[in-house]
Amino acid sequence: MIRVTDDGPVRVVTLDRPAARNALTPDGxxxxxxxxxxxxxxxxxxxxxxxxxxxxxxLSVVAEVATDGDPQAFVERGQRVLTSIAEAEAAVVAGIDGAARGGGVELALACDLRVATPEATFAEPGVTFGLFGAWGGTHRLPETVGMADAMDISLTGRAVDAAEAHRMGLVSRVVGDPRTVADELAAADPSALRLLKERLRDDASVADQEAAEAAAFEALMAEHADELSGYRKG
Structure with missing residues (x-):
């Protein structure tokens, strides 16, 4: 179900259930x-x-949970996984090519960058059959696109194409191949990339964020002191 390929600094993680449109099971x-x-x-x-x-x-798992399982545990498992992805040390890029639906949109929202191909479409259709995305989508979606667009696509269940997703900020770019964006990130300094993600993800108070920001910058300065010395005036 999950296929992993390591290519230098980039790990490609492929959801590999094409017959099921890459739907996620608990094991997945x-x-x-x-x-x-x-x-x-x-x-x-x-x-x-x-x-x-x-x-x-x-949906076969959802149906089983609804009749014989523990819905709260099912939701909490998905929430835990997506929070782990959001907090991962690596920079995580969602490369969306084709349909992202429900939890697939929530998975994309947990990633640091969302990059779509022109063929990508997005929808939160749960409301049309009596549910809604509960893997963190109700807070990540409005944080990402704003309340008006979040209400629109969530309450109607309608699909939006890549161009509209880009307009509302659901994706940052529309490109032919999302791998090119992953390669851009991989060309950055590893320590700076990790610390910058950590700072941008921080939701502490402004004072605490700024103190942590200063400490992270100081750590990078120390790490690259020899390189920076070349910029000193004689």
Whole structure:
């Protein structure tokens, strides 16, 4: 279900259930978490096999949970995995080519960058069959696109194409191949990339964020002191 390829500083994690539009099962969620969190390089690219990015939670599993399982535990498992991806040390790029639906949108929202191909589409269709995305989507979506667009796509369940997703800030770029963006990130200094992600993700108070920002900058200065000395005036 989860295929991993390490290529220098970039780990490519492929959701590999094309017949199921790469829908996620509980075991698939756990494998996805390990693949991202344990990445040896500085960048992870998450993408889907076939003509979809990710259809979200496997509906056969959802049906089983609804009748015989523990819905709260199911939701908390997904929330834990996506939070782990958001907090991973590597910079995580969602390369969306084809459909992202429900939990697939939530997976993309947990990544640091969302890059779409022109064929990408996005929808939160849960409301049309009596559910909604509960893997962190109700807070990540409005944080990312603003309340008006979040309400629009969540309450209607409608699909938006790559151009509209870019307009609302759901994706940062529309490109032919998302791997090119992963390679851009991989060309950056590893320590700076890691610390910058950590700072941008910080949701502490402004004072605490600025103190941590200063400490991180000081650490980078110390690490690159020899290189920086070349810029000193004689």
């Amino acid at each position: 969620l756990d494998a996805l978490e390990r693949a991202v969190v344990d990445a040896p390089g500085t960048v992870v690219l998450v993408r889907g096999a076939g003509d979809a990015f990710c259809a979200g939670a496997d």
